[in-house]
Amino acid sequence: ITLFSKFIHSDEQLYTNFYSLWIVLMVVNAIIFLVGVVLNSLALYVFCFRTKTKTTSVIYTINLIITDLLVGFSLPVRIIMFYSAGDCKNCSLVHIFGYFVNMYCSILFLTCICVDRYLAIVQVEASRKWRNPTCAKGICIFIWIFATVVTFSILAMAIKFAECCLSKILVLMVCEYFFPLIIIIFFTTRIMCALSKPSLMHQSRERRMRAVQLLITVLIIFMICFTPFHVLQVAIFINPDMPDNISLIVYHVTVTLSxxxxxxxxxxxxFVTNNFQATMKNIFRKTEPEQTNADITGTNKNSKGS
Structure with a gap:
């Protein structure tokens, strides 16, 4: 008995057993596709062509935007493959592999943005040599490779082997989700405590608030989008005999949330650039947008070197 059917459920199964839910989720996915592609395409334009300096935060954000666009475009591909290939397992594997690589890249890039924000605000001098574009690009390349290798390993074990590999799959999932979540919670707590210290009061209140808002936003995204799916995987690990109908429904709902x-x-x-919102408004008003400042830390003299 392979683990694939426990961890991954095809659209064919949902379509056959819960047609009404399948229709609802397809409509929701269509809305996510339209909204996500439009917003992320505009964001990619702003960060690539309307941002003066490509700092570390901007580089991580551009990679995050790319992953979001790939996830967005995977949704219509999923529907097309379902209608054209039906229950073709190999076709499903290609889509599932691409989808989860991009999901885990999103998780890791969000984590990088949080850590980078902490270093920029709290550890300005100590992190100067690490917060540079070359280092950020190297980290991004590593993340793409790491997410690809780990996702491939998870799917390979789930497809080929039986229950003996459940523990290995759980370890890999910890690497790609729970460990980043712990990092984000840790640095969110640290930065909120540090920003109350007198030594950081010289930084503008707006700058400090933006840092806190960014970290809290990322934490909320984690909780809403990624936590339900991974809680399901842990539940399967604890109870491999979970009824198929329950795991089928929960799987598709949590994947939609992700x-x-x-x-x-x-x-x-x-919260990454000073004028992102203003630039977006200018684009919608069809006026010539001003270039955005590269990073919210760019206005602070202590971090100009980053």
């Missing part, structure tokens, strides 16, 4: 991430990430972008 797709919602592509619509929520643009909120994060608002």
């Amino acid at each position: 797709s919602l991430n592509s619509c929520m990430d643009p909120i994060v972008y608002c």
